[in-house]
Amino acid sequence: MLLIGNGYLVTRSAVNSFIKGGCVALDGKKVKEVGTTDDLRKKYPDAEFIDAKNGVIMPGFVxxxxxxxxxxxxxxxxxxxxxxxxxxxxxxxxxxxxxxxxxxxxxxxxxxxxxxxxxxxxxxxxxxxxxxxxxxxxxxxxxxxxxxxxxxxxxxxxxxxxxxxxxxxxxxxxxxxxxxxxxxxxxxxxxxxxxxxxxxxxxxxxxxxxxxxxxxxxxxxxxxxxxxxxxxxxxxxxxxxxxxxxxxxxxxxxxxxxxxxxxxxxxxxxxxxxxxxxxxxxxxxxxxxxxxxxxxxxxxxxxxxxxxxxxxxxxxxxxxxxxxxxxxxxxxxxxxxxxxxxxxxxxxxxxxxxxNHYFQTKLGVLEPDAAADVIVLDYSAPTPITADNINSHILFGMNGGNVRDTIIGGEVRMRNRELQGIDEAAVYADAQVQAQRLWDNINK
Missing domain, CATH: 3.20.20.140 (Metal-dependent hydrolases)
Structure with missing residues (x-):
């Protein structure tokens, strides 16, 4: 069990679309439930916890x-x-x-x-x-x-x-x-x-x-x-x-x-x-x-x-x-x-x-049985964040650089901006070699 909480939870669900001090519980590859951080931490005291630190918790982008x-x-x-x-x-x-x-x-x-x-x-x-x-x-x-x-x-x-x-x-x-x-x-x-x-x-x-x-x-x-x-x-x-x-x-x-x-x-x-x-x-x-x-x-x-x-x-x-x-x-x-x-x-x-015309697991929402695809964004809001204005905050206040944690299918792929199990330096080093080879071929 993995909990991501202590943030503004944007579920995009028809029910509980926005929870201040919210938390999402992930069980394997799917969402178990959503609620307040206090409630879910009491309910699942042994679960691993990712602290959003008052940031924004939302479904991953498609x-x-x-x-x-x-x-x-x-x-x-x-x-x-x-x-x-x-x-x-x-x-x-x-x-x-x-x-x-x-x-x-x-x-x-x-x-x-x-x-x-x-x-x-x-x-x-x-x-x-x-x-x-x-x-x-x-x-x-x-x-x-x-x-x-x-x-x-x-x-x-x-x-x-x-x-x-x-x-x-x-x-x-x-x-x-x-x-x-x-x-x-x-x-x-x-x-x-x-x-x-x-x-x-x-x-x-x-x-x-x-x-x-x-x-x-x-x-x-x-x-x-x-x-x-x-x-x-x-x-x-x-x-x-x-x-x-x-x-x-x-x-x-x-x-x-x-x-x-x-x-x-x-x-x-x-x-x-x-x-x-x-x-x-x-x-x-x-x-x-x-x-x-x-x-x-x-x-x-x-x-x-x-x-x-x-x-x-x-x-x-x-x-x-x-x-x-x-x-x-x-x-x-x-x-x-x-x-x-x-x-x-x-x-x-x-x-x-x-x-979802191709993927069977429900995407784009955080609700029971939906995909455990969750992102956490660092964001210090200069104005109140509400269910009615969250899209405006994303539009004018956030970009990809705000993403701190990325979870896909219940697996933590990035935590505190550090990629998990991926040698980023090696990926980019090989990319530069292959890119140079491509450029040489194009201009030969």
């Missing part, structure tokens, strides 16, 4: 869209790279990077990304991988890294036609193999999807080929209309909008996750709603790539879509994305009232709800 392979782009300079648009960014940087990634690099980047997630309070991550330098076994490398760090993860490989038929088929095979492999684990720590890049790099034949290897109950993790090039390609080559094309190909559905959805129209939003397709937005990445702002407020308020929040490889700190999402929609709509309710719903409600 990142619904990441690209671990982007880890080694930090500080990278590519000879002759001067992008003028999003397509230039893809071809000039990301496609060149993933064409050189091998499994040693993938493993090293995975260790860093999952380690950094722990430090930022992210306990569950959905990743969208590409490493055309070595496809076979690449998801195993990420799986190994996730196991070593103890982070929940859902993985897929990015199927694309951009490197020819042989590598397209290899990427489908990697997805199919890994989907079967994680089904045998039965530990609810890892799951899998069929990954796809985007409509403009996928032929009709490839869509059908990938579908033939996708088991029932497994959906697709795909970018939709992130850049305008995706839209023009679908209209010119296929005679229909991107969402319509994917709907007709049988790609949409309640297990499918659509990344970005920036350049889609009302009828496409309705199709996403009709098929119960999940949408995940990535504000920092969108701003960095200058691709535009998705109509997330319209998707949520008019069409009732389930819209979540991801980082798209830009960061592993979801509180950063929370802040940027709050700002980008206000700025885009020129409306200071926009996004106050919708963005917290994305992060604190929709992300766990979406993740």
């Amino acid at each position: 990142n619904m869209h990441n690209h671990i392979y982007s880890t080694f782009a930090r500080g990278l300079s590519i000879n002759g790279y001067h992008p003028e648009n999003f397509l230039d960014i893809l071809k000039g940087q990301w496609f060149r990077l993933d064409n050189e990634l091998d499994n040693k690099m993938t493993l090293a980047s995975g260790r860093v990304a999952y380690l950094d997630s722990i430090k930022n309070g992210v306990t569950t991550m959905f990743d969208h991988h590409a490493s055309y330098g070595e496809v076979d076994g690449s998801l195993d490398a990420l799986s190994q890294a996730a196991d070593e760090m103890g982070v929940r993860t859902c993985l897929c490989y990015e199927v694309s036609d951009r490197n020819g038929e042989a590598q397209m088929k290899a990427s489908v095979a990697e997805n199919a193999r890994f989907i079967k492999a994680v089904a045998q684990r039965n530990d609810d720590m890892q799951h899998a999807m069929m990954g796809m890049h985007a409509s403009f790099t996928l032929s009709d034949e490839t869509l059908e080929y990938a579908k033939s290897f996708t088991p029932e109950g497994i959906g697709y993790h795909i970018h939709i209309a992130e850049g305008i090039s995706d839209v023009t390609d679908s209209l010119q080559r296929c005679g229909q909008p991107v969402v319509d094309r994917l709907y007709n190909a049988g790609i949409l559905g309640k297990q499918t996750m659509a990344g970005h959805c920036i350049h889609i129209g009302p009828s496409e939003m309705q199709l996403l709603k009709d098929t119960e397709t999940m949408v995940v937005t990535n504000p920092e990445s969108n701003m960095g790539n200058a691709v535009g702002t998705p109509a997330a407020m319209t998707m949520m308020n008019k069409y009732g879509l389930t819209v979540g929040l991801g980082t798209d490889g830009f960061t592993n700190d979801l509180t950063e994305s929370y802040k940027f999402a709050n700002l980008i929609h206000k700025d885009h709509l020129a409306d200071p009232n926009a996004a106050w309710g919708e963005v917290p719903t994305m992060l604190f409600e929709n992300n766990p709800k979406m993740a």
